[in-house]
Amino acid sequence: MTAYVVRRLLWLPVLLVIVIFITFVLGTYGPGDPVEVRLGTKANPEAVARLRTQMGLDRPFVVQFADYVGGVVRGDFGDSYRYQGRTVLELILPRMWVSAQLNLAALLLVVAIGIPLGMAAARFQGRWLDPAIVTGIVFISSLPVLITGPLFLLVFVVLLKLVPSAGWGGLFDTRIIIPAVAIAVPGLALIVRVMRTSTLEVLSQDYVRTAYAKGLTPGIISRRHVARNAFLPVLTMLGFSVAGLIGGTIIGETIFGIPGIGRLAFESIFNRDYPVIMGITIIGAATFVLANLLIDVAYTFLDPRIRY
Amino acid sequence: MKTSVRGWLLPVVLSVMVVAAGCLGGSSRSRGTSTPAGPTPGATQPGARPQATATPTPRAASQRASGGTFTRLWADPPTLDPHLTSDTTSAGLVVEIFSGLVALDTDLKIIPDIAERWDVSGGGSVYTFRLRDGVKFQDGKAVKAADIKYSFERVLDPRTESPVADTYMNDIVGAQDKLKGLVREVRGVRVVDERTLEVTIDAPKPYFIAKLTYPTAYVVDRQNVESGPGWTNKPNATGPFKLAEWVPGQRLVLERNQHFYRGVAKLERVHFILSGGVPMTMYENNEIDFTGVGQAELDRVLNPNDPLNKELLRGDPSFDVSYIGFHVGKPPFDDKKVRQAFTLAIDKETIAKEVLSSLVVPAYGVLPPGFPGHNPSISGLRFDPVQAKKLLAESKYGGPEKLPRIIMTVPGTGGTVGLDTEVILEMWKQNLGVTVEVQQTEWATYLQDLNRQRFQMFGGLGWNADYPDPQDFMDILFHSKSFNNHGAYKNLEVDRLLELARVEQDSDKRIKLYQDAEQTVVEDAAWIPLWYTGERFVLIKSYIKGYKLTRLIVPKLKDVSIERP
Amino acid sequence: MVEPVQNPAEVARRRPAQGHWSRAWHRLLGKKVALASLVVIIGIYTSGIFAPLIAPYDYSTQDLTQTRRGPSLEHPFGTDRLGRDLLSRVIYGLRTTVIVSVASVVSGALFMGVALGLVSGYFGKRVDSLIMRTGEVSAAFPEILLLILLAATMRPRILDFVRGIEDSFGFRGLVQTGIVDYFVIALAVAAFSWFGMARLVRGQVLSLRSAEFVDAARALGAPTSRILFSHLLPNISGLIIVVITLGLGGAAGSEFILSFLGIGVQPPVPSLGAMVAEGFGIGNLSLLRQYPHLILFPIGVIFLLLFAFNLLGDALADVFNPKTR
DSSP: OHHHHHHHHHHHHHHHHHHHHHHHHHHHHSOOOHHHHHGGGGGGGGHHHHHHHTTTTTTTHHHHHHHHHHHHHHTOBBBBSSSSSSHHHHHHHHHHHHHHHHHOOOOHHHHHHHHHHHHHHHHTTTTTTTHHHHHHHHHHHHSSSSHHHHHIIIIIIIISSSSSSSSSOTTTTTGGGHHHHHHHHHHHHHHHHHHHHHHHHHHTTTHHHHHHHOOOOHIIIIIIIIIIIHHHHHHHHHHHHHTTTTTOOOHHHHHTTTTOOHHHHHHHHHHHHHHHHHHHHHHHHHHHHHHHHHHHHHHHOTTOOOOO | HHHHHHHHHHHHHHHHHHHHHHHHHHHHHHSSSOOOOTTTTSSSOOOOTOOOOSSTTTTTTHEEEEEEEEEOOOOOOOHHHHHHOOOOHHHHHHHHHOSSEEEEEEOOOEEESEEEEEEEEGGGGGGEEEEEETTTTTTTTBBHHHHHHHHHHHHHHHGGOOOOOHHTTBBTTTHHHHHHTOOOOOTTEEEETTTTTEEEBOOOOTTTHHHSGGGGGGGHHHHTTTTTTTTTGGGGOOSEEEEEEEEETTTTEEEEETEEEEEEOSSSSEEEEEEEOOHHHHTTTEEETEEEHHHHHHHHHHTTTTTTGGGEEEEOSSSEEEEEEEOOOOOTTHHHHHHHHHHTTTOHIIIIIISSSTEEEEEESSSTTTTTTTTTTTTOOOOEEEEEEEOHHHHHOOOOOOOOOOOOEEOOOOHHHHHHHHHHHHHHHHOOOOEEEEEEOOOHHHHHHHHHHOOOOEEEEEEEEESSGGGGGGGHHHTOOTTTOOOOOOOOOHHHOOOOOOOOHHHHHHHHHHHHHHHHHHHSSSSEEEEEEEOOEEEEEETTTTTOOOOOOOOOGHHHHHHOO | OOOOOOOOHHHHHHHHHOOOOHHHHHHHHHHHHHHHHHHHHHHHHHHHTTTTOOOOSOTTOOOOSSTTTTOOOTTTTOTTTSSSSHHHHHHHHHHHHHHHHHHHIIIIIIIIIHHHHHHHHHHHHHHHHHHHHHHHHHHHHHHHHHIIIIIIIIHHHHHHHHHHHHHHHHOOOOHHHHHHHHHHHHHHHHHHHHHHHHHHHHHHHHHHHHSSSHHHHHTTTTTTTHIIIIHHHHHHHHHHHHHHHHHHHHHHHHHHHHHTTOOOOOOTTTOOOHHHHHHHHTTTHHHHOOOHHHHHHHHHHHHHHHHHHHHHEEEEHHHOOOOOO
């Protein structure tokens, strides 16, 4: 087990170097130049050349690459090209934190609503409530955030005036509710479906039927036997969500005025703000791999049959 | 045993998640990410009447006309360092925090700022600035001529990496040398005494003083700058407002500077929301006091029966011109008749009215209305489809079938290339029988190719003024040796006119020179001028007084006040 | 009394073949919701594919006297800001959606994903490691970044390249039809979607690898390719079908979002996301109030498609899963 974890962890730096390399290549040899973008249409070539030299952009590829990797190892991700004087970390970490909180709120909502609904749908299989729940949830989930976002804004903010439309106050501020709901909705369908399928599978297992035969009430059976076992595939789904926890969602952030990482990521590409792009890529990739590893490890605790 | 292991794990995991969220959420709250302090009317519960913003002290009554917070949306500025400012997002803030020798007032006249007057001598090449008495930095320290010299030296220092120093300061003698790293000090800037500064430029250029109104020439405090790379987070500047708070991505708050030498601001605070949101929704929800009006809301806002109509503020347009450029070296645009044909085939009046809801004014010249040198009677190339076809037939290509492939490149990543572009393409098809392919390219790539003159025909660009002088348009765009002449336009007569205008001291003669050059450029169809921005519309709450829409970025917030009934 | 011996041929003739597939199909027929979804999908796909035949107008015919009109007899969906018929534009937009989503799913999830998943699961060890690690690299990249990088920045260069080819061969129009654009986007999307499928397929293969029928086939000397394609593949085909169905829906959604953000298919090729961006901005409720048809029709259509795919995929998952009948 430990050997497995160690092996996976050793892979992480290798993956990161590969990721950095690919992004570096795309950035250096792809079209577009950060200095030209900064100077815009009124640039003059002398200023461009001068700035490029100052910023170290005319050094050979290998030198720049090695320099950057060396910096990252020391925890120095450099300064942003666009936001003068700000380090990459100071730009992206607060925003990733905001996105993480938002995603966490959405995740909790999805779990809190999706799991009971999925179990309920399974329980009512064969009756009208099952397809009704599933179809209803799928209906709502198929609506893009682009529609649900402004719709919620319209109903809850403009018409009912419950909360302000934009801004960010942290996880426990009321302003997080509507964006969290809007972001949670598309994910509901999957959780409900998986939970339902998984519950049905468990319900058809022998040991459940034995429990019924023993005379245990459906309530106890639900809690003790069904829920835990049905939860396993859902955990996989949640795992994917956790892996993307610090990912931003540009549409939601723009509509609700949330200072998350989505918009910064989007803009950085168009601004050719390479240090920021690299920073987001590296931290994103590292989080993804670590989260996957955690999920895989968690699996071994939940299902002892799984062994590495 | 198995069940018990799994049994306790799940609730533990879940509760850990919740507890973690709690701790982390709580600490982020204490970090002060959201503090709707008293004087921010926008942040109170929507629907509630905005509170009186003055603090409840006995002075409240007299403070009612002065004080309060003005809230609006803004974007995260790339920088607050005036010497690095090259975009409007930064400039809009920098002009309120910093200041320089001269400034533009809200009517765009050059006014003395830190300098109380200046004399021009040496045939127009020497400027002697006399500093005002009592000018202080925001920490109370007095501003001396040496501080101005320091600021000029700093912006011209290659290590400062200023992207705009070349454009704005290059006329000063010795500036080029310092930028290239050849000298340590700029010869053309000399401290005469504590309150007098002498600046020498390389030729008697009358537009030099206009350039000094731009942030590149603003004053910074040496101690402040040398305190470290984060100095822009706590700038010690000379402008009407101090930077009170800046949480990147969330908000930026300015506070009145009590030491301001040209009259203390009436507002106590200005709150810029950086995190975004849907502007109209926020405005109607009283979260912001000001918003621009886009084409979508225009009908609603212009309707006299709509309550929003009372809060409509109209302003003169900013100085810009949108255009389509030709590369005069690439076929088929190497033939003037082809260029003229393409220009004549566009019905600008219809597009402006039908498609763009009259938000723009068709342009037939380069200089926008209201701009110095604008020629309202310029004839230009007006819509004439018959003549257009004729010219195309007369060109060396003989007609639409023999034309090589034509690609127009536009910048952007929108879902559409722009409605006007789409209509123009259609008009070329209908009126000339030519199918032009359009290619939309994202900005950075577009810019790179534009600077290398790779485009045959390029559109979607606008050119706007940085300072109120025709040199900013005509010279920079159409002089054959200019780097911003993206279409490789070369006309020796135009060059001659422009070079004469650079040093002509008589302003009427100068204007005439520029207008002649403009006439030639338009006849040569180097460009197709498309639109000038039309009237601008903004919504502003009725309790905000004194806000003026200006055509360039100038400091204006110190005259804004809040009056609540 | 002993039963007379039956002739096997006769028996086979009398009992209709009840193979794996027909059983599944029959089960699907019983689910009305799924059938309705299937009909909707087929309807939408057909309109998309046969757009030039079905659309009443060309997607770029402008009429500046009839801008922004609501639905009418002449224009059932109304007209947009340049007087173009919205119904036709929606149909052509569907064509874009169909082409891009099918191309990306087929190349990505279907070919690459299944193939690599099979190989990875069956051969295990080094090959498995290599494929899974590569997949992890592609999955670890924040998707939006690479998509923009590929689609937005590489696209102009690719288009220039294709135009160069066109010029040297003396023909035009290839780039104009938008085919190149479709492929650039489809490939960009495929580059990210193969890993999901590969991982699922690999999982199944891993569990089936030690099944008896595989051992038997190997014992009989069947070549590896036959084992993979004739034995393993049919057993996981149910899973593949479900994933493909959901994948088609997801790809359609991705295409919509990409075009909405402006990095999908570029104009003048029409696209539903672009139409919504033009008509709606990001949450501009005033526009919704003024010209609802400009927004509701394109969004309604894409929503319908997504909804149908989700329901169908769900039903198929039930159909192929032995435990949820």
